Amino acid sequence: MNLSKLTSGPLTIGVELPLDNDWASDGQRQRLLDKRPFGVPDLSAHQSLAMQADELGFRALWIRDVPLYDPSFGDAAQVFDPLVYLGFLSGVTRNILLGTAAIVLPLRNPWIVRKSAASAQALSQNRLLLGIASGDRPSEYPLFGADYETRGHAFRHGVEILTGKQDRRLAPGQAILPETQPPPLLSAGLSQQSPQWIGEHMSGWLAYPGTPEEHMRRVALWWNVAGDKPYVSFIHLDYLDDAKAPRRRHRFGVQTGRDGLLRELEEMQSAGVNHIGLHFRRNQAPVADTLMRVAEDILGVFHETP
Template sequence: MSTLQKLVAGGLSIGVELPLDNDWSPEGQLARLGTPRLPGEPDMVQHAELARLADSLGFRALWVRDVPLYDPQFGDAAQVFETFSYLGYLAGITHRILLGTAAVVLPLREPLLTLKAAATVEQLSHGRLLLGVASGDRPIEYPVFGRDFAGRGGNFREQVALLRGAATASLPEGVQLLPRLERPLPLLVAGLAQQSAQWVGEHMDGWLAYPGTPDDHVRRSALWRSVAGDKPYVSFIHLDLLADPHAPLQRHRFGAAVGRLGLIEELHAMQAAGVQHIGLHFRRSQRPVAEVMQEIASEVLPHFHGADAGNSAEHRLTA
């Protein structure tokens, strides 16, 4: 089974997006005061323990973001650590969970080194890497790296071609890039990366769609299916899981505050809308992240990760 097939097995799978911190909650912001951490810089003290917990609890994937520079206008440092270095570390402390980038900003990187870093993580993780790629959206980074922000769309296409084989094909005779890849890496694109939908559907292996409501995903996944067939459609939810399991869903930007029963219904609606994998983002969580992960693992994952979860979910939605 390929990495992408593992990601979407069962109809809808659930992963987590790092950092596993709740620094965007009121309690998290108070905890940051008096520390050197910047606004939007998470507390990484428990990152290894929580990554191992996600693996042991049966979440399908860990997703990391690529934020080379902290920009106070965005106020978001992602998971702080450099993406591929961190994935190499995570590969060594986890066993089953897939490791995804959401997403590597290709135009800021040297393609041969990107390929070498990705191949390294793929080998160290024993084939668990999902390489999400993007054109980037933070203008301040491009001049710092000597790159052209306006031309990032064309640069993205060139980089994809290089990752698909053009980079190694142009090496001098006898020169090789190691470690060797046993199979091509799956490329998932975040958004449209300054490309047409048709180009993305033809050249990418999956889509990392921006967070949205089930209605949003009905429209987006229909577009994706029209250009990409049955390639995986992935998205994310910024989740504040409330202690009351019956708490009704209250939408906020990129997600919702909701009890676990409402979360199950929302995930069923996402599945019906065409979403095949959801990464949960906990930075708004008012409860300890480990506690929330444990509740989701015991009460929510069985609805979707069970052997016949896909069939049972379809039955509940049509009954």
């Protein structure tokens, strides 16, 4: 059900947390006033913004896994641990899918990830999309007692546990509770695996942001190894008041108005993208205002009415 809801429309639109614009000029000034390090967002309105996205009809909330804040990377994501945060979000939202993009599986005990995911799945009434990854920050691995060079093997082992292929290790009567409908697994990138392995073992792919032309090439690869399984990506958006503002590309996204965003999304759809998560840390306008405007301008064009 989760995947069909994610893809029920020509293209569906979600949002990526944190719902903050701390990378924009005004956001940077506020960050300095608040004495927050670079990459640490303002979370004072996180609950109301998540609820707003749910009420406006965005299809999914995506949260990242950054176990260790490292100033050399400069990105703390949404700060909260994603597995804890999923439980909180499940209680303050009703309809929106809850996705991880993505849990760094080699740094976590996969049995605990499985139990946490089952808990979030039950608490949210089956709204979880479990994105997983091998991780790409070498400085985290020694601290967590994990080996960076063998993270691909650890990822495959973790997938076996998440999918029940290691349940033979459980003694009679033992179980991972709560028993729920297993959430779909989506890989962020290739997770140190071959495209064929990802296509066979994952329910969908979380692709890195790119232009429509770049996605066209990646989607062709994905379709070749995975058939019609969902292809998901993200746009770092700076949404302007001027509806006819041209598209200006920046790292991982665009600055544009209504017409330009519609064209960008139509081209993503034509490339074969099934879902786009919008990321607002570069957005100049207040995020609450932009959520409202995107809902009014964009969602009705793409989302099918249930």
